[in-house]
Amino acid sequence: MGPRYASLMTTSPRIPWWMACAMAGAGGLMLAVWLAPRQDLPVIPRPAADRDVLRIAYAQMVVVDPHRWYFPTPAQNQLILGLWEPLIECDPESGQPMPAAAESWHWSEDRLTLTVKLRATGRWSNGDPVTAGDFVRSWRRLVGHDMAGAIVLYPVQGAEAVNRGTAAPDTLGVEAVDALTLRIRLAAVRSTFVAELADPMLVPLHVTTPAVLAEDRSWREPAALVTNGAFRLIRASKDGFRLGVSRHYRNHPAVRLAGVEFIRADTASMARLLVAVGRADLTHLSPGVPPEGWPTGRAVTEATELSLLISSLDLNVTRGPLRDVRVRRALALAVDRSEPITGEDAGRFVPAYSWVPDMPGRAGMALFREDAAEARRLLAEAGYPGGRDFPVLILPVNPRRDNYPFLQAWTDRWFRELGVRTYLAYEPSDKRTSRVRSGNFDVAFNGVIATVPDAGDLLGIFAHPERFNAPHWMNPVNTQLMAEANRKAGAERLELLEAFERHVMAEVPTIPMLFERRRTLLAGEVEGWYADPLGRQALKRLALAPLVPPTLGGEEGL
Structure with a gap:
């Protein structure tokens, strides 16, 4: 069953003085852009370091803990699904479940037990193999804490009792049969359960990750956050996140981006402006943000999805x-x-x-x-x-x-x-x-x-x-x-x-x-964008078209 709406807030530590100065300079530039005449503004050239880096501007809170559930914004989904890979992905065309970290699965005759076989090629960003025990660890953490998102596991035998504190976490109906075999027992027959395994909250956790998340170490030690997705965490601050491609990812050669940058904006209007002036390539429009009125000539399109x-x-x-x-x-x-x-x-x-x-x-x-x-x-x-x-x-x-x-x-x-x-x-x-x-x-x-x-x-x-x-x-x-x-x-x-x-x-x-309808603003060079009714577009499927040098005076930019 779909959840009702909820929200959480997070805090972040102070940032180095040199980063503060850099952000102040960027803020001054954006202020100048904002106060300047609202037409024919130049497009900021893409830095060489961002040659194949997709830059996503967001205004709502985003956190790196996959279990800190609140209203599932696309930016939150995309950050988690960029860093981690769940067992299943849903096909954009049919909605049917497809293998991700899982290689295959089969039901028992009574359809109450699901046995999942993991890919032998699955690797964490530090090179460790991904195991069935990593999923057990993650799911026990999710239901064993006072976390609103635990309801996604309620179909699993014992999940609701564990979450309500009336049973121990090890009574949850999930077990690692061996390193690559996960067995899940359901409380009742549920035909949507395989597709539900695509939820960002059901990603695995490396043995070191619960402590890293509990201590907020990813802010000062990004490499300490070990993940199994196409990307790894390079930088985290109150102003956003920087991801790089994980060379240990099981399908690393197919990833077309060199990285992803999540840029925090104070408001949805500022996020939109960041796309207009070339500082970002993508943003998800919040309710009430008008779709037009660009102050630059940058080629930007609006994608919508129900x-x-x-x-x-x-x-x-x-x-x-x-x-x-x-x-x-x-x-x-x-x-x-x-x-x-x-x-x-x-x-x-x-x-x-x-x-x-x-x-x-x-x-x-x-x-x-x-x-x-x-x-x-x-x-x-x-x-x-x-x-x-x-x-x-x-x-x-x-x-x-x-x-x-x-x-x-x-x-x-x-x-x-x-x-x-x-x-x-x-x-x-x-x-x-x-x-x-x-x-x-x-x-x-x-x-x-x-x-x-x-x-x-x-x-x-x-x-x-x-x-x-x-x-x-x-x-x-x-x-x-x-x-x-x-x-x-x-x-x-x-x-x-x-x-x-x-x-x-x-x-x-x-x-x-x-x-x-969900609305997304995309720079013209973003390739591979597709509609997803849950806002879970996989960043590993996207790419950036070859850059064209920007021009001034209202002509088409990037």
């Missing part, structure tokens, strides 16, 4: 009129998803008419529509013509979120078309969470993000009513369909998942409202 994130209006099916499926359908039909998507939001949000968006290997379905006349008919049939005698719906709102215009537009539509009134209850986050968990609400605005490019992941939330925000909603038909889908593969499995989604959406325990 992320696997769904925002929804969850309905409490245990309260009042919402117990009637006709009422729930009326609310879903009456709402106008497109109305509040204006201005800068138009490039970010997409109306959602199903629970699962388009994804590799599976197109989304249109299971909802907007039909106010049918909504009024259903509401009248349920005994509330024109909204007469319909109680006020309570919708708790987190005042720290910027979703008020959407909620106001949608609930106003309910009033205009159905005569249904809604009370937007502004409450602190903890109080709102408590209200939703206790069931003292009618409608709740929530978001779910997938952890794998598989429809079963997003749909799996309905198989766990204890974790779904519309309390106590469940249906035995859904339980049976998901159980069958978990034991199938290929087209037969997709058919079962489609039937599952159709059945759930017909019951309307939640109303899908918005999908979200």
Whole structure:
């Protein structure tokens, strides 16, 4: 099941005086660029040392600990997946799992035990062989600490108990059979589990790494952070990270970059400016950042991809009129998803008419529509013509979120078309969470993000009513369909998942409202970029085109 949103913060040590001076100079240059006339600015020539180095500007926090989970930004994913290699990668075209650190895998007959064979060629950046024990060590660390991301291992036998402190880490259902064989025992059949092994949090850890991460030694001793990915850590500071190619990486000759630099920017606008003036080659646009208005003539393109994130209006099916499926359908039909998507939001949000968006290997379905006349008919049939005698719906709102215009537009539509009134209850986050968990609400605005490019992941939330925000909603038909889908593969499995989604959406325990697009700015010389719905583009697949000397006066630069 996709996780809910969370966040963490980190700190970093002081930096040497000479680096501070260098950064001050760079900051002065950027300030001059910012204050200069916003057109025809020169492009900063690429330094010789960065000839084949991809430079990524980022504004949100990035850390080198793969287990310090927070909202999984593309820059965070790419840093971890550049330094480490998990067992599995997901094919960008089909979403299907492909071998990475693993060479092969097979299921037991009951599909509760997965045996993974590692590549004999896997090597750490110090030359040590990568072993099954390195994965066991990493996963025990993840579930044995108070880490929010441990939920990704909950399908593994004993993981939840270990994470909650009621069992010892060595009871986790994972073992190293030998140096190259990893055995994983699941608590229940789960067809998406192999693809879930591509998660950045499930990378292995070298025997020395837990201590290095605990002591924050990578800031002052980058080489002490031993990793098994295509790149190794060369430099780390509060201003970013520098990676070089690992000569011990199992597929080292295929890596086309000489390195990667992650450049910390104070704001998303500054990150965008770094790309415009040639200091960076790539940045992921944050919400609200306009797509155009370049102050230079640098060739830059914008790539977009539909992320696997769904925002929804969850309905409490245990309260009042919402117990009637006709009422729930009326609310879903009456709402106008497109109305509040204006201005800068138009490039970010997409109306959602199903629970699962388009994804590799599976197109989304249109299971909802907007039909106010049918909504009024259903509401009248349920005994509330024109909204007469319909109680006020309570919708708790987190005042720290910027979703008020959407909620106001949608609930106003309910009033205009159905005569249904809604009370937007502004409450602190903890109080709102408590209200939703206790069931003292009618409608709740929530978001779910997938952890794998598989429809079963997003749909799996309905198989766990204890974790779904519309309390106590469940249906035995859904339980049976998901159980069958978990034991199938290929087209037969997709058919079962489609039937599952159709059945759930017909019951309307939640109303899908918005999908979200991810936007990336790329310099013209970046080659090999591809769409990934989880923002996990593998840097080892990218390259930089041969450089063209920059020109001034608004003509095309790099």
